[in-house]
Amino acid sequence: MNDAWQSFLQEHGARIESGLVADFGDAGSERHAARGQSIVADLSHLAILEFSGEDAASFLHGQLTCDVNAIAPGSAAFGGYCTPKGRLLASFLLVRHARGYLMLHSRTITAALHKRLGMFVLRSKVAIREVSGEWVLLGLSGPEAPKQLVALHGQGRGLQADGSVAVEIPSRRIVLILPLAVAQNTWNRLRSSLRPVGTGCWQWLDIREGIPLVTAATQDQLVPQMANLELIGAVSFAKGCYPGQEVVARSQYLGKGVKRRLYFASLADSARPAAGDELFSDDLGAQASGLVVNAQAAPEGGYDLLVATPTASKENSVVRWKSPDGPALRFGALPYPVE
Structure with missing residues (x-):
């Protein structure tokens, strides 16, 4: 979490533990609010890798389980990154931004993921950067969340005029990716209608929605089907090769290994x-x-x-x-x- 952003959240009541928002003073009540009320959460459990350059799309399409070519500007797809044996090294939300792609993944695997993907760039015209410090990630949920997004920007999901991106995930939840310069003002506007809650509340919503997050503790343990990635649209069986593709395909069509x-x-x-x-x-x-x-x-x-x-x-x-x-x-x- 960016130091300035952390200080700002603490000034607004956040209790920080290990670089994450534990709560805003009442963890139990915040967990109950996450069940159906309108909430906003900081998502600093996620880190961001940026992929830019004219070959960024083709590079990612050849490395990941999802159909990168089908991601329109301002939209996103869940995906996975596998070993040649088909074991997941990462799961993520891949967002297409104006200047490339942003991969939102567990912050516990950033260094290893960055290094491994960088090994395969070779002559491709693609740059990979860790840019977590340049953005703030917020999660919006509940009946007021879509209305507040429109109130912020005059539109719903997609690329926004201030450089941010808003993408919708299951149950009409919204992931808001904000340039650091506009994050504080956005937070102040959102918290007038959305209750601030700890990061764990958002992670609990992911669990209820069946959206897994591969962390350092679970890397190289699961093929995509063991994590239900194909059930949340994170695996394309129509695209070409990527690391582990043969294992993933056999698991899907022959029922082997699942x-x-x-x-x-x-x-x-x-x-x-x-x-x-x-x-x-x-x-x-x-x-x-x-x-x-x-x-x-x-x-x-x-x-x-x-x-x-x-x-x-x-x-x-x-x-x-x-x-x-x-x-x-x-x-x-x-x-x-x-x-």
Whole structure:
């Protein structure tokens, strides 16, 4: 988080922990507000890589799971970046900006992701920069969010006159990418109608929507289908080759290798779960069978999670957290069907 932006948020009541907004003074009430009220959240859990140059689109199209060529200016797509074996090194929201592409991804993987993608630039006319300090990311949700976006700019999503970009993601949530110079004024205007909440509230909404975020703890653990990326439009099966494409295609069309899928689950009255924690299933004994992908405190208490676990265990057994005799997970529904 940019130092000036952090100081500004603290002046407006933000409590900062490890570079993220923990809350604005009432974490429990803010979590309840996230369920259906109109909110605004700082998204500093995400970092930004910028891709510019005349070959930026073709370079990214040959590296990522999503159809980069189909992203119109001012719009975005979810995507993944894989190893040659089809394992995810990153999941992200890729935004087409006036000067190139902005990749919004977990800040825990920025250095490694930047280095690896840079290895494949070769003679391509593309520049990759880490530009998190030049932008502010805000998340808007709730019934007033679209109205406030129009009030800000006189229009809805897309490229804005002040250099910002507003993109819509599931459940009509809005990700607002702001130049640092306009961020403070924008925040002041938004908070008159949208309640400021901690970053974890937005992450909880992602969990409820079944949108996974690959972090350092879960890199190289999942093929895209194990993270349901094809179910949220993050994988194109019509495009050409990219690293891991053959593995991803075989998993899709031949049903090979997709024994685990991403599910929503809850834990009551446990210690705080974390991404990368192992899961165990009664039907598989002492052998770890899955992992926690993302976890956040839930409005009703306990924790809500996205977990990658065998479908058979989820349907026919008991799945437990961290040990074969650990707390049992309670599974719930995602907003899309998982087959």
